[in-house]
Amino acid sequence: MNLKNDLLLRAARGEKTERTPVWMMRQAGRILAEYRAVREKAGSFINLATTPEMAAEVTLQPVDLLGVDAAIIFSDILVIPEAMGLPYEMVEQRGPVFPSTVHTLEDLQKLHVAEPETDLKYVLDAIKITKKGLAGRVPLIGFAGAPFTIFCYMTEGKGSKTFSVAKKHLYADPQFSHTLLQQITDSTIAYLKAQVAAGADIVQLFDSWAGILSPEQYRVFSLPYIKQICDAITEVPVTVFAKGAFFARKEIGELSCSVVGLDWNMDIKESRELIPDKTLQGNLDPCVLYGSYEQIRVEVKKMVGQFGTQRYIANLGHGVYPDTDPDKVRCFIEAVKEYSSL
Numbered sequence: 279m280n281l282k283n284d285l286l287l288r289a290a291r292g293e294k295t296e297r298t299p300v301w302m303m304r305q306a307g308r309i310l311a312e313y314r315a316v317r318e319k320a321g322s323f324i325n326l327a328t329t330p331e332m333a334a335e336v337t338l339q340p341v342d343l344l345g346v347d348a349a350i351i352f353s354d355i356l357v358i359p360e361a362m363g364l365p366y367e368m369v370e371q372r373g374p375v376f377p378s379t380v381h382t383l384e385d386l387q388k389l390h391v392a393e394p395e396t397d398l399k400y401v402l403d404a405i406k407i408t409k410k411g412l413a414g415r416v417p418l419i420g421f422a423g424a425p426f427t428i429f430c431y432m433t434e435g436k437g438s439k440t441f442s443v444a445k446k447h448l449y450a451d452p453q454f455s456h457t458l459l460q461q462i463t464d465s466t467i468a469y470l471k472a473q474v475a476a477g478a479d480i481v482q483l484f485d486s487w488a489g490i491l492s493p494e495q496y497r498v499f500s501l502p503y504i505k506q507i508c509d510a511i512t513e514v515p516v517t518v519f520a521k522g523a524f525f526a527r528k529e530i531g532e533l534s535c536s537v538v539g540l541d542w543n544m545d546i547k548e549s550r551e552l553i554p555d556k557t558l559q560g561n562l563d564p565c566v567l568y569g570s571y572e573q574i575r576v577e578v579k580k581m582v583g584q585f586g587t588q589r590y591i592a593n594l595g596h597g598v599y600p601d602t603d604p605d606k607v608r609c610f611i612e613a614v615k616e617y618s619s620l
Contacts, residue, residue: 281479283416286348289591290480290515290536290557298587298618299347300611301419303519304597305340306352309604312339323368327353330403337408341416344604345611348417348480351408351473353401355423355484358465359432361397363389372436379435381447383454392465394472401469402476409477420478422470424485424520425462425503426496432458441490448499455499463503467510474513482517482539483507489522496526501533508533517559521596527552542595546584558585561595567606574606578613587618 281287285299307313313336320326327333333352340346356366356374366376380386392398408418430444431437438444447455470481488500500520508516518530519539530538531553538553540546540560549558566577582592592614598607 281414281417283347286417286419286591287479287515289589290517292536292557292589294588296619298582298585298590298592298614300592300614301346301348301350302340302344302594302598302607302610303350304600305344305346305607306336306350307598308600309598309602309607310339310343311604312336312343323354327357328400330400330407333400333404334407334411337404337418338411341412344608345615346416348419349408349412350419350421350482351401351405351478353404353421355421355428355486356431357398357401358392358422358428358462358469361392361394361469362461362465364432366431374431374436376431376435380432380458381454382451383457386454386457386461389461391461392469394469398469398472402472405473405476405478417479418477420470420473420481422466422473422481422483422507424483424488424500424507424518425459425466426488426491426500427484427486428462428466429455429459429499430487430490432462441487445490445495448495459499459503463506467507470507470511471513474511478514480515480517480536481511482519482537483535485518485520485523487522488520488526489524491523493525496523497529501526501529504530505533508535519559531556537591539593540595544595546581550585557589557591559591559593561593562610564594564596564599564602567594567598567602567610569606571606571609574609575613578610579617582614582617590618592618 289295289299337349337352341349366374369375430441433444515536517537518535521541524544537557542563
């Protein structure tokens with residue numbers, strides 16, 4: 279099916295665009311009253327994410343209500359550990375919690391490489407339903423967590439400022455660490471390939487906890503696994519977003535991905551110099567959207583001016599915060615469209 283709006287895919291491939299495409303991480307979520315209504319009906323986050331019709335409904339909402347240039351399938355990065363045999367719970371006000379964690383090579387015997395067609399069928403079904411609902415209006419983004427970020431949750435069992443339990447394993451038991459990282463990588467490759475087969479037009483890897491590693495550790499315990507995934511996904515463009523990994527931008531730019539996502543701490547001009555041959559994505563501080571409409575427009579104009587309108591996908595430097603006013607979000611999206619049009 280030909281897309282009516284293929285700006286995101288053209289930008290990802292480095293082709294000329296008449297304006298910069300724009301979408302937002304966490305655009306399908308609590309900023310929208312319509313999302314909250316579906317979430318209430320679902321009863322829980324996990325029920326919403328695992329019910330394909332509901333997941334598709336909230337995936338489509340930002341396209342209809344905000345005017346973004348792409349939909350991103352509503353799911354969670356932690357579906358991978360669950361599919362490998364390590365289930366999680368989503369606790370209100372606390373976030374994800376794993377009742378069991380893994381710490382030894384023996385623990386890993388209980389896990390298996392995820393089989394997407396059975397273990398993650400609900401995500402694939404949601405993608406298929408969403409594609410029908412989109413009817414070619416905009417592309418659909420699939421995603422997964424990067425192996426190190428998933429490793430953090432599987433060993434720590436919950437979110438953390440330091441992930442010291444996870445990092446302890448890297449030093450104390452590198453064999454365990456590499457074995458688990460490889461299992462996660464194999465699961466993620468299978469999962470992303472299944473998402474593409476179901477209809478995802480582009481996929482994004484989220485390395486949310488990249489910034490807790492030293493540059494040396496990042497090169498040993500994260501980059502090689504991200505590289506395997508980038509090398510394996512050849513059917514569609516791949517975006518790598520490694521939050522906090524400002525020190526690894528050059529190496530990330532050398533991966534076989536099409537797009538590199540930047541957080542708001544990464545200088546735009548410097549990033550262009552370090553990553554000259556890729557499309558960049560980002561990187562407005564989500565807190566800018568708490569400012570006045572005029573402030574938002576000023577910051578967007580400055581951002582687009584620094585990135586330039588080509589080989590660029592406009593986004594925030596991380597997910598939109600749940601208490602952001604949807605009208606401020608619309609202001610951001612409209613400002614990108616206005617300031618980047620040729």
